[in-house]
Amino acid sequence: MDTTTKLQKVCFQMPKPIKDVLPYIAYGGDYNPEQWEEETWYRDAELMQKAGVNLVSVAIFSWAVLEVEEDVFQFEWLDKILDILHEHGVGVCLATATASPPAWMTKKYDDIPAVDEKGIPYSFGSRQHYSPSSPSYRKGIKKIVKALAERYKEHPALKMWHINNEYGCHLSECYSSYSLEAFHHWLQEKYKTIEALNKSWGTNFWSQRYNDWAEIDFPVNQATFYNPGQKLDYKRFMNDQIFDLYLIEKNILRDITPEVPVFTNFMYQFKPLDYFQWAKELDVVTWDSYPDPREGIPYRHAFHHDLMRSLRQGQPFLIMEQVTSHVNWRDINLTKPPGTMRLWSYGGVARGADGVMFFQWRQGRAGAEKFHGAMIPHSDNEKSRTFQETAKLGNELKLLDSVRDARVKAKAAILMDWENWWAVELEGKPHNGLSYMETLEAYYKPFFDLNIAVDIVHPAADLSEYSFVVAPMLYALTSAEAEKLENYTAEGGTILFSFFSGIADKHEHIHLGGYPGPLRKLSGIYIDEFVPQSEEGRLTFVKKGRQFSSSIWADVIYPEGAETVAAYETGWLAGIPAVTKNRFGKGTAYYIGTAPEERFLKEFIKEISEENHVIPALKVEDGVEVSEREGEEEKYLFVINHNEYEVNVKLAEGTTYYNMLSKQNISGKEALPAKEVLILSYSK
Numbered sequence: 073m074d075t076t077t078k079l080q081k082v083c084f085q086m087p088k089p090i091k092d093v094l095p096y097i098a099y100g101g102d103y104n105p106e107q108w109e110e111e112t113w114y115r116d117a118e119l120m121q122k123a124g125v126n127l128v129s130v131a132i133f134s135w136a137v138l139e140v141e142e143d144v145f146q147f148e149w150l151d152k153i154l155d156i157l158h159e160h161g162v163g164v165c166l167a168t169a170t171a172s173p174p175a176w177m178t179k180k181y182d183d184i185p186a187v188d189e190k191g192i193p194y195s196f197g198s199r200q201h202y203s204p205s206s207p208s209y210r211k212g213i214k215k216i217v218k219a220l221a222e223r224y225k226e227h228p229a230l231k232m233w234h235i236n237n238e239y240g241c242h243l244s245e246c247y248s249s250y251s252l253e254a255f256h257h258w259l260q261e262k263y264k265t266i267e268a269l270n271k272s273w274g275t276n277f278w279s280q281r282y283n284d285w286a287e288i289d290f291p292v293n294q295a296t297f298y299n300p301g302q303k304l305d306y307k308r309f310m311n312d313q314i315f316d317l318y319l320i321e322k323n324i325l326r327d328i329t330p331e332v333p334v335f336t337n338f339m340y341q342f343k344p345l346d347y348f349q350w351a352k353e354l355d356v357v358t359w360d361s362y363p364d365p366r367e368g369i370p371y372r373h374a375f376h377h378d379l380m381r382s383l384r385q386g387q388p389f390l391i392m393e394q395v396t397s398h399v400n401w402r403d404i405n406l407t408k409p410p411g412t413m414r415l416w417s418y419g420g421v422a423r424g425a426d427g428v429m430f431f432q433w434r435q436g437r438a439g440a441e442k443f444h445g446a447m448i449p450h451s452d453n454e455k456s457r458t459f460q461e462t463a464k465l466g467n468e469l470k471l472l473d474s475v476r477d478a479r480v481k482a483k484a485a486i487l488m489d490w491e492n493w494w495a496v497e498l499e500g501k502p503h504n505g506l507s508y509m510e511t512l513e514a515y516y517k518p519f520f521d522l523n524i525a526v527d528i529v530h531p532a533a534d535l536s537e538y539s540f541v542v543a544p545m546l547y548a549l550t551s552a553e554a555e556k557l558e559n560y561t562a563e564g565g566t567i568l569f570s571f572f573s574g575i576a577d578k579h580e581h582i583h584l585g586g587y588p589g590p591l592r593k594l595s596g597i598y599i600d601e602f603v604p605q606s607e608e609g610r611l612t613f614v615k616k617g618r619q620f621s622s623s624i625w626a627d628v629i630y631p632e633g634a635e636t637v638a639a640y641e642t643g644w645l646a647g648i649p650a651v652t653k654n655r656f657g658k659g660t661a662y663y664i665g666t667a668p669e670e671r672f673l674k675e676f677i678k679e680i681s682e683e684n685h686v687i688p689a690l691k692v693e694d695g696v697e698v699s700e701r702e703g704e705e706e707k708y709l710f711v712i713n714h715n716e717y718e719v720n721v722k723l724a725e726g727t728t729y730y731n732m733l734s735k736q737n738i739s740g741k742e743a744l745p746a747k748e749v750l751i752l753s754y755s756k
Contacts, residue, residue: 085330090356090388090426091477093231093333096126097469098390098427100162101447103128105153106137107436113153116434117160119448123459124466125162128433129234129392130154131220132167133199136174139216147223158229165335166230168220168321170213171237172199181208187248189292198440200242204313205251210320217321221328233334234392235321238360239314244344245306247290251313256285258309272579273301300498300580307494311346315353322353337392340376341509346490348530351383360393360431363416365406369695369714370416371520372513374423378480379488379528381424386479386527390427391420396458397445405443410457411747414465415712418749421469422699422710426476428469430462471732472751475708478701482525483686486516487543489531495548495580496572503604503625508545511570515544517670518677523688523698535560539684542677546573546591548580554590561594562657566684568677569595569663571625572602587627588663595663596634596654599627603645611666613638613650620672622650627665634663651676693719696744702756708732711750718745729754 087093100120105113120128131138131150139145157164178184178196185193186203194201202209224230263269266282275281280299282288291298291306322334333355338347340361351357357380363370380389396413398405408416417428435446447462454460496508519526527538531553535541541560546569554574561567574588574595583589587599603626605611611622615638626645634654640646650668654661662680681687689700695715701708709729713719721742723729728739729752744750 085326087326087333087355088331090333094127094163094427095476096473097421097476098127098429099466099469100125100127100433101129101430102132102393102432103130104133104432104434104436105130106134106149107438108434110152112434113156116448117156117162119454119459120157120162120433121160122454123447123463124468124470125433125447127163127165127231127427127429128157129165129167129429130157131169132234132237133169133172134167135169135172135216138169138220139174141176142180143215145219147219154224154227154229158227162229163231164229165232165234166220166224167234168213168217168236168325170216170235170317170321173202173209173212177208177212181206183207183248183250184209185248186243186246187251189245189247191247193248194243198242200238202243203246203248203250204310204317205246205248205254207250210317213317213321214324217324218328221325225329225332230329230332232356233325233329233332235318235325235334235336238337238339239318240310240342240344241339244314245310247292252290254313255290255306255309256288258312259288259305260285262305273299273305274579274581275299297500298498300495300500303498304491304494304578304580307344308491311344311349311490314345315350318350319353335390335392338380340373343490343493343509347379347383348490354384356387357381357383357389358392358427359389361391361420362393362395362399364402365408365412366404369697370419371517373416374419374520374697375513375516375528377420377423377425378482378516378526381480382527382529386424388424388426388477388479390429391417391425392427392429393431394420394428395445396430396447396462397449400441400444407445410461413461415714415747415749417465418710418751419697419712421472421475422697422701422712424480424701428465468733471735474703474706474753475701475751478703478706478708480525480527480699481702482527483538483684484519484524484526484540484681485529485535485538485542486512486519486526487531487541487546488512488528489546489548491578492531492546492548495576495578496545498580502602505607506545506572506624511544511667514667514670514673515542515568515570515677518674520697521674521694522678522681523690523692523696524681524686525689525699532556535565536563539566540681540686541565541567543567543573544570546570548576548578549574549590550578551590554594557591558594558656561659561661564658566660566680567594567662568680569661571627571665571667573663592632594654594656594661595652596632596656596661597649597652597663598630598632599665600630601628602626603628611640611645611650612642613640613666613668615651615672620669622666622668622672624667625665626650629663629665634661637662690721690724692721695719696721705756706753707756709750709752709754711744711752713744713746713748716746718743720744721750723752727754
């Protein structure tokens, strides 16, 4: 393992706050000038001015044209690009170009290619083919990052460093001999003794005991079920190994350019990397958002906006990539209808984005992404719908600079844990079709539909600021985390658990003594067995005389102080509680022992929210999204009409609002056309 690790990193001078680096709502996208002739660069800069672009990411995949041979660097073209952009008022997120090592490097050093589960090295010709454990790759990134930082540390266009790109997107696992050696080292650092590892992995089962670290192999190509402890540790190892690459680059940049913020771009529903861990080492969270138009209102991406905002305790984030029209990598790449890109962009700003960026600026003419949409289409026509919508949004965003750094103040939270995600979906569970992310989103959607602000936080986080916390499928948790949840509830908080919670610890060892283990006292229930349901299986339960359906799962619940809120009505589960409520100290713990239909969850979460005075900023009709950000002196209300028809928005009585887009004062009631947005400011 490289000596520059997260355990050994140096404490450097802190960078400038993002709000000082970007004194505006950031707008722009990935810019790849190396793919175009020089005369195009000047036209691009002029069009960027027309479109309101103020920030671009440059050199993301340019290693091969920056270091054309080993230690032979060609920076002159990049010098000119940065000069042109700066002259036209466009700042630069300068990428470190390390996401795709060049052909000469890959062929010269046989340790660079990652190796798949079958032991076959990946070939050159795509991208992100490197092994995170490769000594040659690590040596190479140090050289190019240092060279870039030394050359451009004083350049006035440089606003931020864009490290690598979408870490782990295509290769989040490697099975090379270098990775195996690194895995052994990682295990020794974690466990110190082979006895401790044997205990953690439960190796007395199936005669899996180890006497030496060298006996340990990757959890691949095994005759039947994998050891879950080993599988979990391999996922942790790969996360840490890739994270170490980021830290190598960050530490070089911090040393040479201590005031320049750094980031790498996160992704949607990305399971392999623990973004809670990563976000601590980013100066700003950025992520790539690509809702599929066929999904309708993109509530899943709203969930991820809320997650990205929450990763750094409410700090605004940047949408680093989205698309103007259509992508190129789905089975069918539907085009966003007119106005949709603008509407969804404001959905991100409403939830805490201080920047809206695209992949990419100019649509490519060659390569695998040539049909991916862009701000400038193949026609290169300023009158194209794509460019007209792009320019409209960019110039509107100039009116919203005061929104920058305003925070979303949520009183509700959903607990999420990447290690829990990994553990839930390991094989050998009572139901091997469980989806942790789908469960999280099922509990999130009622908050989205009800326009209730919600943060997405780790189970170990401070929950004292929240009145209502939801913990979906909190399968793996420590006793210390459970104690924190007890303390939160005892002090007056309200918490809602779903089925399959409190089952195991972080080693995948069962909490003995009855489910839900360390949550048993808090929930006031005892569960002795699970009843998974077949794909077509449906259950019915009754709450206050009203019937609801559920699927997937049923916990056989025995109350131990909890009261029954709803119970099953048919079959051998008849009379068994489906939903319970337990008073605990000054607070309340709810438990839902099945996967209820959407109608029930929306009604139940609405009921609990109202009881805890967790309410939306504005009451509107269905299909209208409302979010609020709070600055030092003003609040900013975003009202987004996803409907195909006009709606009337009733504003708070006695409050005068300023319409930031129309530049007019309004009050009372306001007509909001289909697919339109109101952005209102008012005094606190």
